[in-house]
Amino acid sequence: MSTRTAERAEPGRRSNAGHNIGRKVLTGALGFFGQSPAWPLLVLLIIFFMLATPNFMTWFNVSNLLTQAVIIGILAVGLTPVFISGAVDLSVGSVAGFTACLLVTIQPYIGLYPACAFALLAGLSIGLFNGLLVEIFGLNPIIVTLAIMLGVRSLTFLLFGSATISPTDDRLLDLVGTKVGPFTFDVLVFLAVALAVGLMLRSTVHGINTYAIGGSRPAAEDAGVNVTKHVVFNFALCGTLAGLVGVTLVGQLGAAAPVYGQGYELLAIIAVVLGGTKLAGGSGTVVGTLVATGALTVLQNGVNLLNVDVRYVTIIVGVVLVLTLTLDRLISGGPGSSE
Amino acid sequence: MLADLKALPRRYPVFILLAALLLAASLVTPAILSLENIITAIRQYSVVGIMALGVTFVVIAGRVDVSIGSLLSVLVVVIISLHDKVGPVMAMCAGVSIAVVVGAVNGFLVAYLRLNSLIVTLGTLTALQGVANVASAGILNQVMEPEASWFKVFGRSFFLNVPVSVWIFGVMALVSALVLGRTNFGRSVRAVGGNELASVFSSINARATIFMTFVIASLLTAVAAIVFASYAMAAPYNSGVGLEMTVLASIFLGGTSIGGGVGGIGRTVIGVAVLAFVANGMILVGMPIQAQWLISCIIIITAVLLDTYARRGTILA
Numbered sequence: 001m002s003t004r005t006a007e008r009a010e011p012g013r014r015s016n017a018g019h020n021i022g023r024k025v026l027t028g029a030l031g032f033f034g035q036s037p038a039w040p041l042l043v044l045l046i047i048f049f050m051l052a053t054p055n056f057m058t059w060f061n062v063s064n065l066l067t068q069a070v071i072i073g074i075l076a077v078g079l080t081p082v083f084i085s086g087a088v089d090l091s092v093g094s095v096a097g098f099t100a101c102l103l104v105t106i107q108p109y110i111g112l113y114p115a116c117a118f119a120l121l122a123g124l125s126i127g128l129f130n131g132l133l134v135e136i137f138g139l140n141p142i143i144v145t146l147a148i149m150l151g152v153r154s155l156t157f158l159l160f161g162s163a164t165i166s167p168t169d170d171r172l173l174d175l176v177g178t179k180v181g182p183f184t185f186d187v188l189v190f191l192a193v194a195l196a197v198g199l200m201l202r203s204t205v206h207g208i209n210t211y212a213i214g215g216s217r218p219a220a221e222d223a224g225v226n227v228t229k230h231v232v233f234n235f236a237l238c239g240t241l242a243g244l245v246g247v248t249l250v251g252q253l254g255a256a257a258p259v260y261g262q263g264y265e266l267l268a269i270i271a272v273v274l275g276g277t278k279l280a281g282g283s284g285t286v287v288g289t290l291v292a293t294g295a296l297t298v299l300q301n302g303v304n305l306l307n308v309d310v311r312y313v314t315i316i317v318g319v320v321l322v323l324t325l326t327l328d329r330l331i332s333g334g335p336g337s338s339e
Numbered sequence: 340m341l342a343d344l345k346a347l348p349r350r351y352p353v354f355i356l357l358a359a360l361l362l363a364a365s366l367v368t369p370a371i372l373s374l375e376n377i378i379t380a381i382r383q384y385s386v387v388g389i390m391a392l393g394v395t396f397v398v399i400a401g402r403v404d405v406s407i408g409s410l411l412s413v414l415v416v417v418i419i420s421l422h423d424k425v426g427p428v429m430a431m432c433a434g435v436s437i438a439v440v441v442g443a444v445n446g447f448l449v450a451y452l453r454l455n456s457l458i459v460t461l462g463t464l465t466a467l468q469g470v471a472n473v474a475s476a477g478i479l480n481q482v483m484e485p486e487a488s489w490f491k492v493f494g495r496s497f498f499l500n501v502p503v504s505v506w507i508f509g510v511m512a513l514v515s516a517l518v519l520g521r522t523n524f525g526r527s528v529r530a531v532g533g534n535e536l537a538s539v540f541s542s543i544n545a546r547a548t549i550f551m552t553f554v555i556a557s558l559l560t561a562v563a564a565i566v567f568a569s570y571a572m573a574a575p576y577n578s579g580v581g582l583e584m585t586v587l588a589s590i591f592l593g594g595t596s597i598g599g600g601v602g603g604i605g606r607t608v609i610g611v612a613v614l615a616f617v618a619n620g621m622i623l624v625g626m627p628i629q630a631q632w633l634i635s636c637i638i639i640i641t642a643v644l645l646d647t648y649a650r651r652g653t654i655l656a
Binding site: 088133136137138139140142143144146147148149150151153154155157158162266269270273279280309311312313314315316317318319321322325326329330 | 403448452453454455457458459461462463464465466467468469470472473584587588591597598627629630631632633635636637639640643644647651654655
């Protein structure tokens, strides 16, 4: 900071102005792109698939890509604050399945939009429950949310049966399919959610405290931060967004089954970690998570366009995750080194 | 002696749970406590149990391995599809070699590149799931004449009226307990999990120790895969999907701490036994299979609560 002010005070200021702006843009860009090890991955993947398939950069496919990114994207954005405050939530996939089935089951009785609100409320409650178990009783979040993941999945089967059920009201399907400009409605919701969570982390007291708690919990406690409140809030937010994913799944697919969301928690965690958020807490950004979600989606979509067998996609995703973290570790000792 | 017995439930609260469960179950269906049924219950969980033994090493060293479920799928597909082509011995050798390679890759990434173990093994889980799917080539691989092959010994035969798979679980548990409790390596594992920096200052090779725990977890998964393949004589590509969660659940249930350093093989065996009896009891009572997960969820949280209470002396954080 001080060097920059010194430069400005020099006599040859006018000639330096352009240089300074350039440098500002450069440091800004470096800061922005440095947030995530997924940036080079995303750029490389986009260039590769643009060259490899003619259909990749068509409007139709790009809009398709965005729609595909919504589900894992919302889950990952919800997980990001939880990770930053130093916790984990493995139950999000199960919560999405539960809320999807809940929405479709109660919708004929109380109407579509109340049912959506109820589904979000259910997600909120489960998230709150996770957070309270972790914070009030001081239990390990991995164990708690692993148990809740099993429990919620079980409840979904027991309460709603194992068959696929369809809503009697198609308005949700229509709403999600509505185009606003180049985006479908679910993509807009996703972007709005990402913006809101990003701003929350950047510019609110809660967000700053979240980073502080993840960085050093004892230090945050000593500084008088109400750790319990902030961590529980992040869990509740994560649960609510998992509920939103359940609603979006029903909107995209026009049906709900108790197996919905199985394994999504793993994909979402992969997106968060590839985005540069540390498991140990204290650092990470929503932008990073978005870029990583983009990279994963481009990878899956591009591989499909190349007519590669779907079964190879999981292999590629796994290998790419491990390779990216390894390279990141070797080059920068970066976020992959989180212990 | 009496004092020891009194301290037992306080030190291992999961014992109370096991006793309460058995009592409740025997009230509902007395058949559950017959020797025959107890053996059946353990037999159904011997695959999970053998895997859990290996992962216990990893967890005590302060790491976690979630790739074992997918690894089991891959190994079962490999062993079954090679069985008729090159014979059971070579098929088993192939399985074990693959397991060692996977364990070494996990171990290298975690121990030497210092990557987070949950994330690394999440990556290998995903990749191996795909490998199992591709290797099974979209068909259900089967052994043509299962009864004709001596390979059936591991999963389908009995020795002294007890299934061989239960014997294998017992022997593996004993060996693991000895390795963890009575060898320098076992002490190193505990030391690394308890305080890695301190262990390094005590001239323990922490990296090699962590590396070895991952190889052990994979090796025991290979043993579990042999038992599974021998019992099923067929290889669905998804035979191990989700098993990592059951394995971790039984380890945490036993009271092995996720932070590392605290835990033991005996605890894991008890954790496996509790889950086995829950599953078995639910089947006997005629509950749907999914209800087991709910019961597991409640049991895990109760056990963890009791365990923290026993350690901390107060229930609230």
